[in-house]
Amino acid sequence: MFISIFNAFESGVIYAIMALGVYLSFRILDFPDLTVDGSFVTGAAVVAIAILNDYSTLLATLLALIAGFLAGSLTGLLNTKGKINPLLSGILMMTALYSINLRIMGQSNIPLLNQPTIFTKLTEIWSTLGIDESINYLLGLLGLEHVPNTWGILISMLILTFMIKLILDYFLKTEIGIALRATGDNETMIRSFSANTDYLKIIGLGLSNGLVAVSGALYAQYAGFADLNMGIGMIVIGLASVIIGESVIGTKTIMRTTLAVIVGAIIYRIVMTLALRSQFLDTGDMKLITSVLVIIALVVPRLITNHKELKRKRNKRLTLEQQLKEGA
Amino acid sequence: MLELNHISLTFNEDTSDEKKVLKDINLRLEKGDFVTVIGSNGAGKSTLMNVISGALYPDLGQVKINHKQVTGLPEYKRSQYIGRVFQDPMAGTSPTMTIEENLAIAYSRAKKRSLKLGVNKKRRELFEQALETLNLGLEKRLNVKVGLLSGGERQALSLLMATFTDPDILLLDEHTAALDPARAELITQLTRDVVQSTDLTTLMVTHNMQQALDLGNRLIMMDKGQIILDISGTEKKALTIDKLLYEFQRIRGEKLDSDRAVLG
Numbered sequence: 001m002f003i004s005i006f007n008a009f010e011s012g013v014i015y016a017i018m019a020l021g022v023y024l025s026f027r028i029l030d031f032p033d034l035t036v037d038g039s040f041v042t043g044a045a046v047v048a049i050a051i052l053n054d055y056s057t058l059l060a061t062l063l064a065l066i067a068g069f070l071a072g073s074l075t076g077l078l079n080t081k082g083k084i085n086p087l088l089s090g091i092l093m094m095t096a097l098y099s100i101n102l103r104i105m106g107q108s109n110i111p112l113l114n115q116p117t118i119f120t121k122l123t124e125i126w127s128t129l130g131i132d133e134s135i136n137y138l139l140g141l142l143g144l145e146h147v148p149n150t151w152g153i154l155i156s157m158l159i160l161t162f163m164i165k166l167i168l169d170y171f172l173k174t175e176i177g178i179a180l181r182a183t184g185d186n187e188t189m190i191r192s193f194s195a196n197t198d199y200l201k202i203i204g205l206g207l208s209n210g211l212v213a214v215s216g217a218l219y220a221q222y223a224g225f226a227d228l229n230m231g232i233g234m235i236v237i238g239l240a241s242v243i244i245g246e247s248v249i250g251t252k253t254i255m256r257t258t259l260a261v262i263v264g265a266i267i268y269r270i271v272m273t274l275a276l277r278s279q280f281l282d283t284g285d286m287k288l289i290t291s292v293l294v295i296i297a298l299v300v301p302r303l304i305t306n307h308k309e310l311k312r313k314r315n316k317r318l319t320l321e322q323q324l325k326e327g328a
Numbered sequence: 329m330l331e332l333n334h335i336s337l338t339f340n341e342d343t344s345d346e347k348k349v350l351k352d353i354n355l356r357l358e359k360g361d362f363v364t365v366i367g368s369n370g371a372g373k374s375t376l377m378n379v380i381s382g383a384l385y386p387d388l389g390q391v392k393i394n395h396k397q398v399t400g401l402p403e404y405k406r407s408q409y410i411g412r413v414f415q416d417p418m419a420g421t422s423p424t425m426t427i428e429e430n431l432a433i434a435y436s437r438a439k440k441r442s443l444k445l446g447v448n449k450k451r452r453e454l455f456e457q458a459l460e461t462l463n464l465g466l467e468k469r470l471n472v473k474v475g476l477l478s479g480g481e482r483q484a485l486s487l488l489m490a491t492f493t494d495p496d497i498l499l500l501d502e503h504t505a506a507l508d509p510a511r512a513e514l515i516t517q518l519t520r521d522v523v524q525s526t527d528l529t530t531l532m533v534t535h536n537m538q539q540a541l542d543l544g545n546r547l548i549m550m551d552k553g554q555i556i557l558d559i560s561g562t563e564k565k566a567l568t569i570d571k572l573l574y575e576f577q578r579i580r581g582e583k584l585d586s587d588r589a590v591l592g
Binding site for chain 2: 170171174175176178179182185186188190191193195196197
């Protein structure tokens with residue numbers, strides 16, 4: 001039980017990078033970008049091929065970022081210069097990427113089990129630090145029998161994800177970042193303040209899919225394979241993470257919202273794992289659970305605020321009536 | 329300084345819906361001119377604004393700002409020189425961003441946007457000073473999201489943003505029409521103050537004849553894509569609504585459809 005939640009947490013942190021990418025397109029640019037299903041795999045495919053060709057794992061991951069950026073900018077080009085509807089631009093790019101990914105990989109699945117990955121190196125360095133022993137000793141004291149093999153992946157991924165979050169927070173407050181946010185918010189207005197919205201959209205979608213591809217690249221190295229179909233439904237997982245996180249943590253500031261997205265991605269993974277552990281649900285039900293989860297995250301907060309508002313009004317009316325009575 | 333030479337624009341050319349919205353418009357605004365534009369619906373006022381701002385390109389003719397040819401320049405490039413306030417109070421600001429972030433957008437108008445922070449300490453002080461001139465207390469609410477402001481407050485902020493970097497031309501597109509009378513009066517007053525203090529070259533479209541008479545040093549009346557009346561200086565000062573209506577009738581040989589213009 002502990003181990004499966006631990007693994008869910010680990011993969012949740014990796015997926016969080018993808019969710020940050022989806023946040024950038026879906027919320028900041030107000031662009032429902034379906035490229036994600038393809039660019040996640042592009043990241044995985046590029047990293048797999050680069051590792052097989054003996055590139056360093058860091059460089060391989062960086063190449064994935066660039067590939068994702070290119071894919072996203074192409075979607076942006078289709079939308080801005082080709083004047084194609086946002087949803088359709090994403091669908092076209094996603095479909096095209098399926099074939100491109102197959103071309104990159106040459107086969108539909110590339111195992112990476114015996115290859116060096118960014119994680120094999122990390123765990124090597126990590127194990128020399130001896131932190132695992134002390135954490136697991138503490139967990140043993142708490143009465144847990146099964147303890148994780150390494151905490152290195154989780155902690156290094158947490159650090160990486162939070163670094164990306166902080167960079168994103170900063171970027172969205174820069175002059176370009178503010179213009180990018182305004183593009184999603186009020187395009188006519190930002191154009192009247194001499195911002196090239198086409199260019200901003202292309203850059204924004206590029207960055208978004210760059211993050212998604214990095215997430216795909218890390219996930220492939222984490223899971224030990226790249227698969228042509230590993231991106232199916234990724235956009236919905238990203239949206240679920242954004243929406244769940246926002247309803248749990250809130251959206252008051254940018255920094256808070258990006259934190260919410262990360263937390264949302266982790267919650268999503270954990271809920272999925274718990275759901276799969278129940279007797280009557282199996283892997284085929286994953287998509288249904290995802291949809292139900294998103295619907296709950298969308299509907300419940302609204303019901304709660306409505307309820308609170310009704311209660312507040314009723315109380316106010318009661319006190320007013322009370323005052324009237326006393327006056328009379 | 330703004331110059332329009334022989335501007336013509338036709339919508340749906342060579343179809344049964346063909347409409348000549350601008351017919352050989354010639355207009356020259358000197359530095360510091362404050363021109364009010366009136367005319368009934370469909371006269372071409374808004375289209376003229378869009379041609380100046382670059383949202384639309386004319387079929388024929390030239391647009392020049394400070395003797396510089398800008399006719400083919402896309403809107404986002406041209407807007408370096410042009411400040412604009414729209415009719416809809418929601419249109420001129422970004423609702424999900426804070427007041428200071430909106431001002432940061434205005435601040436970066438005339439320069440290339442960089443990866444420096446949009447709001448820093450120095451700029452925040454500058455924004456506060458600018459907001460104080462509005463007398464709405466907005467300088468104490470820098471971190472409030474603009475979506476939470478009232479229509480009047482948003483329009484005042486839009487006006488401030490449009491004039492913040494001293495553009496060469498200020499375009500006001502019925503910017504008080506969507507407000508209640510008290511707010512409209514406030515924005516009108518602010519407009520007068522800001523144009524006077526900065527000596528901006530301004531073109532203001534309005535449906536409200538009284539407003540057109542009260543503001544500015546020159547008045548233009550448009551009808552069916554043409555400028556039919558252009559009055560300035562002392563002659564404008566002596567102008568009344570009745571005289572305007574009479575002039576329209578004299579030139580056009582028909583009564584101005586008063587349903588389509590607010591007499592004030």
